[in-house]
Amino acid sequence: MATVAISPQELDRLDVSRGELWAASAWRPHFAKLRAEEPVSYCPQSIFGPYWSITRYDDIVAVESDPETFSSSWEHGGIVIFDMHDTNVQLRMFIAMDDPEHGEQRKTIAPAVTPTEIAKLTGPLRARTAKLLDELPVGETFDWVHSVSIPLTTAMLTTLFDFPWEDRHKLPIWSDWAAKIDIGPDPVLNAEREKHCFEMAAYFKKLFDERKALPPQPNLLSIMAHSDAMSNLDDQRFMGNIALLVVGGNDTTRNSMSGLIERINQYPDAWAAVKADPAGLASTAATETIRLQTPIAHMRRTATRDVEFGGKTIAKGDKVVMWYNSGNRDESVFADADRWDPTRENSRRHLSFGYGIHRCLGARLAELQLATLIEEMAKRNMDVKLVGEPERLPSCFTNGYEHINVIMSRDNV
């Protein structure tokens, strides 16, 4: 870690990775200031070590568009602010690789999430969502995260993997631990994280071997098992790619579904408009929710050479953190950017799914899940009121919630 003399005030200004900022949802003014005054800024010390922050939309796009200069590879420490060198769970997944290996593995998974494949999931998804909403208690306080967001996203994962239904409760536990980079270098918590990741890998390896012995089937594990690029991965690559698909399909969509509740409480008029015209507005209400939530707050790259960027010199080996939550609020792209606006014309330009060669493979599926939830809520004329403050995660990576207590009213359909 750099030992640069820096005042506590200056460090507060520059270190936007601090968990307390995220737990208190207090990060907005910090990023607004950086975007306005120092959009490419260097933080010389944090629990994750020194790092650069990229906070404007166009600069994030520029970094993502130059993967030769800004590498994703686990060999340099990977794609999150916490260096993957510092753990035994290095998660050598294809999101944390550069081409050509990244491209080969991405091509293996991509056919599972084409519009045609996703269309096949639509009917069961709608039926599952409707049933769950109909079973929620009316007029009683309950936790939206655990009653709606987790069950819906876990069910989708069981479909994607053809995962044993009776063990589905394991998926969010593994997913949460795999994504827990907010623990930083804490050895006890890292040991716990490693334990869960190894358990996840062992469970999936057994399923994978079973699928390999069977003829090809349309689920992610079978597709991997019968592919050239992913049938013989080493242990770290296997565990990494499973973690990528489990976290990718789980925490992210879950926290969008939870974020929806905060947005409709903040903007009741916009919610009334969505309920009056779900056919016209549900899709943009979904992308607006994903934009404002930014469930993955950042991705990190490592500079492979000295480079002049945004008037600064980024040195070879430096960590470069792209703050999507900030890019999504860049007023030069999104007018009145903090506003949840289901009529916003350029909502889809948001950066929550990243940009360029690593852009999220599950984007369409995530949008479908969220739009379906919104449509089914609208059909029931649901109003969901916050009870108290949501309990947020203290994480600058998974921008999400532990609990959101709500009370709900709905019409019967």
Ligand code: HEM
């Ligand atoms: C709202 C929900 C979601 C969000 C916010 C999200 C966000 C992201 C982000 C930020 C990236 C990295 C992009 C970049 O580096 O430029 C990514 C990549 C990826 N996501 Fe998602 N994701 C979501 C849902 C999903 C789902 C449902 C799946 C799978 C079923 C998924 C699978 C993946 C995969 C496989 C990659 C790696 C792509 C690559 O490296 O080529 N994601 N996602």
